[in-house]
Amino acid sequence: MYDDTNRGALFKNDRKESDKHPDYKGPMNFNGQDGWIAAWLKKDKNGQTYMSLSWQPKDEQRRSDRSQAPQGAGPDFNDEIPFSPF
Numbered sequence: 001m002y003d004d005t006n007r008g009a010l011f012k013n014d015r016k017e018s019d020k021h022p023d024y025k026g027p028m029n030f031n032g033q034d035g036w037i038a039a040w041l042k043k044d045k046n047g048q049t050y051m052s053l054s055w056q057p058k059d060e061q062r063r064s065d066r067s068q069a070p071q072g073a074g075p076d077f078n079d080e081i082p083f084s085p086f
Contacts, residue, residue: 004029008037034058
């Protein structure tokens with residue numbers, strides 16, 4: 001059986017509409033908790049490219065969707081992912 005603990009995958013975000021939307025996003029398990037990872041491509045002051053990362057637990061994402069976002073909207077990287085990550 002495959003153990004996906006502390007593993008994830010990033011996929012290019014084909015739905016990016018603004019700089020606030022991540023360049024890459026995908027599912028990730030962190031310390032046994034399922035969530036979403038997002039990455040933005042950025043450049044430092046020397047022009048070196050790096051990725052800025054964000055991780056959000058799935059249950060926290062659902063709470064923030066209900067309490068902060070307008071009806072039917074979600075966080076920038078809360079698009080439906082067209083695959084079953086686990």
